[in-house]
Amino acid sequence: MSATVLVTGGNGFIGAWVLRELLARGCTPVVLDVAVPGALCHALLGEQLRKIRWRRGDITEPNTVSPLLKRHVVSHVIHLVGLLTPACQADPVKGGEVNVLGTLRLFDAVRRRGLRAVAYASSYAAHGPTRQNNCPETFYGTYKRAAEAIAAQYARHFGIDSIGLRPFVVYGAGRTVGISAGPSLAARAAALGESYTIPFSGSAGLVYVEDVAQAFVRGALETPRGACAIDMPGCRVSMPRLVQSLARLAPGCARRLRVDGPPLPPLLSREPLAITSALNHWKPTPLGVGLKRTMEGWKALREGGFAATAAGTPSV
Numbered sequence: 533m534s535a536t537v538l539v540t541g542g543n544g545f546i547g548a549w550v551l552r553e554l555l556a557r558g559c560t561p562v563v564l565d566v567a568v569p570g571a572l573c574h575a576l577l578g579e580q581l582r583k584i585r586w587r588r589g590d591i592t593e594p595n596t597v598s599p600l601l602k603r604h605v606v607s608h609v610i611h612l613v614g615l616l617t618p619a620c621q622a623d624p625v626k627g628g629e630v631n632v633l634g635t636l637r638l639f640d641a642v643r644r645r646g647l648r649a650v651a652y653a654s655s656y657a658a659h660g661p662t663r664q665n666n667c668p669e670t671f672y673g674t675y676k677r678a679a680e681a682i683a684a685q686y687a688r689h690f691g692i693d694s695i696g697l698r699p700f701v702v703y704g705a706g707r708t709v710g711i712s713a714g715p716s717l718a719a720r721a722a723a724l725g726e727s728y729t730i731p732f733s734g735s736a737g738l739v740y741v742e743d744v745a746q747a748f749v750r751g752a753l754e755t756p757r758g759a760c761a762i763d764m765p766g767c768r769v770s771m772p773r774l775v776q777s778l779a780r781l782a783p784g785c786a787r788r789l790r791v792d793g794p795p796l797p798p799l800l801s802r803e804p805l806a807i808t809s810a811l812n813h814w815k816p817t818p819l820g821v822g823l824k825r826t827m828e829g830w831k832a833l834r835e836g837g838f839a840a841t842a843a844g845t846p847s848v
Contacts, residue, residue, distance in 0.1 A: 734795025
């Protein structure tokens with residue numbers, strides 16, 4: 533019997549790729565999002581979007597999650613909903629409501645429904661600059677640290693297993709939002725013959741989006757016991773080196789790509805835990821392969837999407 537998986541925040545960049553992975557595995561996704569399916573979902577999923585049970589709703593509101601779990605007989609949960617760093621910095625209260633209160637409501641709905649596991653999105657931003665000074669440097673990172681603490685308490689008191697994933701910079705076709713979208717947009721420019729300036733310098737750990745999607749799906753279906761949070765630091769590369777890598781795939785693009793801006797804040801994991809400790813036989817996509825797929829993906833999106841036919845309109 534296939535799994536029925538609730539995905540909160542399925543309309544986001546990672547969410548759309550998670551839905552694609554779930555459908556490829558024969559699972560039935562149920563989405564909770566404040567919006568109807570966007571352009572990326574339509575482009576990635578095509579006609580398969582009809583197979584998704586899409587429900588609009590605000591996770592911060594009481595009695596939003598529990599009825600969905602019951603009505604659709606949900607067996608597994610992937611919690612992705614959250615505001616990113618710029619939104620949390622601009623409105624810390626709203627950020628806390630969505631990222632912390634929303635996570636609390638999700639875990640409690642899981643408890644009340646009698647489910648036993650959750651895969652959820654944390655972030656490398658939950659770390660600080662050193663092990664001695666490991667306080668997150670943003671509201672977003674603070675809220676992700678709080679989400680990990682919430683997961684730990686639900687494991688301790690109610691026996692709900694969980695896996696939180698902390699990717700660093702996620703890249704792939706369709707990523708457009710946030711300063712860390714720079715590598716994805718640079719790959720887009722390289723693929724489409726455009727000019728682009730990566731808005732940060734220094735080095736960052738790049739994690740390919742299909743790896744992240746697979747990790748969330750496997751984390752939901754193969755959740756380890758207890759509450760664990762796994763780092764996904766990715767392949768560390770300087771931005772000038774990234775431009776060189778793109779130039780090998782698209783000769784001539786280097787003259788159209790620039791790097792300008794301060795480096796991303798340095799972050800150091802508090803307690804590094806290898807992803808293979810939770811997900812057996814894990815193999816990340818090499819950077820060169822991921823960049824090639826990203827460029828091909830951007831071309832496919834420009835040409836109308838990954839699917840051969842246009843997506844239909846799901847029930848909302």
